[in-house]
Amino acid sequence: MHESQIRSVTYCAKENGLQIRVRSGGHDYEGLSYTSEVPFLSLDFFNLRQISVDVENKTAWVQAGSTIGEQYYRIAEKSQTLGFPAGVCPTVGVGGHFSGGGYGALLRKYGLAADNIIDARMVDVNGRLLNRNSMGEDLFWAIRGGGASFGVILAWKIQLVDLPEKVTLFTINKTLDQNETNIVHRWQYVAHKFDKDLYISILIRRVNSSQDGERTIQASFTPLFLGGVDTLLPLMQRSFPELGLQREDCTEMSWIESILYWAGFPIESRDVLLNRTQPNVRYFKAKSDYVQIPISKNGLEGIWKLFFEDEAEEAQMLLVPYGGRMHEISEFEIPFPHRAVNLYKIQHLVFWDEEEIEASQNYINWIRKLYSYMTPYISRFPRAAYINYRDLDIGVNDKGVNDKGNTSYAKASIWGIKYFKNNFNRLVQREKEKQIVTCEWWRKWVVGWTGGKWGGRRECIITHLRMLASSSSPHPTA
């Protein structure tokens, strides 16, 4: 596929009343880039992966089919001290990832990927090829975090960011008998206030204790520090002594090596960043939450209790600290609204391997129970969620087969306000303007961003969704 063909493809789809599904890295949590109950046309971007890096101006043009791993690799080919604040998993595609925000370990220093987009090439609902200048600031605002469906993104122009020659990493694990609850509790008070150069996330899961083989809950503290160990140690001593960080826990490396470390690869194996195949393919269901007031120790202990249940053997909770640049950017700057009021974000995850629907249902029920348990501890009015962790449980559009999918504003608000808060109304306005021109087709097109796609199939999609092994197959195994 070539960029020039996309205009005719969109025109053709419109003429024939076909919906379009656009796929970049194929990592959508609910499989919305490649599933539908009605006939659709699939635009798969896996061949559109050109990346041109301009070191002098610290910018790059990245075609929408590129993965973030390919993007990091190409930047590092040209410079060891330039990078980009996007996600952790190298196989995620920039088409969907940047459209929903896109965060990684640089978010406290530089914000999201979408905060650092300075231009884009896209094809709109009428088959017009647009750039920032011709699309206007309103549409340019919408495509940076508004959830991927104001048109087909062909390429992003990104602002690269400055990085030191050395960054420092460590992993410290704490289990229940190692004061875990108190340390996680304390982290909630300090992690958003750390120096911007320091990011420490926590991964919670159940493990077998090394001492007696009994099951316990483990918190893994994983950082990115933009500097050397000599600067990090006194900083940690001042701001988070409870973790007990020692020099021997730390490793200095280049930023591109830290990308490999975070992704779980040997830091020498840089070429794996060019591999679009997701190594661990499993069934999973995820949800997200934002925390604005620290969770009490009792509250944390209640979470640990749920993690001892059978279905939680492969469950995880990822706590991502905010603060720094995330608190400086206004919640209206781009459609992604989750900024200053949040201490941290949670991603709830449960994985499983069993094929049977019943087994899947058990795991999905478990994560819904956890989500329900969390209700008193997380953001309210709305209970906010991250669009890139798409979750059809929080609301879907009307089914499109018989009623043409004409979802009301009230119904769309159920999920829209959670993902976009007050920016949802501006996104809707943006769509209304477009609707004047192409009412019928817009309604079909818009399904992609009005979230849920086809409510009737949702259990099926959730249950059968695998993290995609590759986006090169037009019909991934479900």
Ligand SMILES: Cc1cc2nc3c(=O)[nH]c(=O)nc-3n(C[C@H](O)[C@H](O)[C@H](O)COP(=O)(O)OP(=O)(O)OC[C@H]3O[C@@H](n4cnc5c(N)ncnc54)[C@H](O)[C@@H]3O)c2cc1C
């Ligand atoms: C293993 C894994 C790790 C992840 N890690 C992170 C992380 O560290 N940080 C983070 O923020 N998120 C992370 N995510 C979530 C990820 O950002 C989203 O799932 C994102 O939408 C994936 O983008 P994609 O292009 O790979 O997916 P796709 O399934 O290809 O697309 C996702 C959505 O974007 C639309 N879309 C794709 N390409 C285009 C295009 N060119 N034009 C218009 N619309 C398009 C699709 O139609 C779909 O609606 C992770 C997901 C997975 C599965």
